[in-house]
Amino acid sequence: AQSVSQHNHHVILSEAASLELGCNYSYGGTVNLFWYVQYPGQHLQLLLKYFSGDPLVKGIKGFEAEFIKSKFSFNLRKPSVQWSDTAEYFCAVNAEGAQKLVFGQGTRLTINP
């Protein structure tokens, strides 16, 4: 069975700091990978996704993620965070051909102005 692990439960940064949120998954086959964001009081939104091709994917709001197959990782990065990035971030994995999406535990990001 697939599982997803996000190492950081709560990350606190100052504005303009660089961000990297870890995500590892366990599944031996081909996967589709996603990062979702949930801003306070709002529903989940897709930040970016990887299906195939260039392992470095760029998403909305300056976020990017790199798929490293050998490490089973899909870490999320942003070079300079803003106060408005304060939110909960979820990594998710979908085994190719499977219906369901498996989510990590989430990482709460707090950006101090």
Added chain:
Amino acid sequence: GAVVSQHPSWVICKSGTSVKIECRSLDFQATTMFWYRQFPKQSLMLMATSNEGSKATYEQGVEKDKFLINHASLTLSTLTVTSAHPEDSSFYICSARGSSGGTLNTGELFFGEGSRLTVL
């Protein structure tokens, strides 16, 4: 992007009553809908997968008689929490995946706003 709408967004009910939550895909046809439950400060736990016109597939540990799911059309799925108890209080989220063809059939899910259930 595609829009998924849930109703109601907030419901309070008495213990023992049943509550129905609707999930609608507003601008696309959703052959598959998923129901998740999110506990405070925790991740989303998949409850069941619902395919239009067939019975839902429940995850291990989810009581199918407790959480009734109906996916009668390509744009509507409902979750009914029967004989609700305080421990059923949670945030329920639905998501939908589009039918074959087009960009919606790429594994991406579109999420509803969620429905917060409080059972007194």
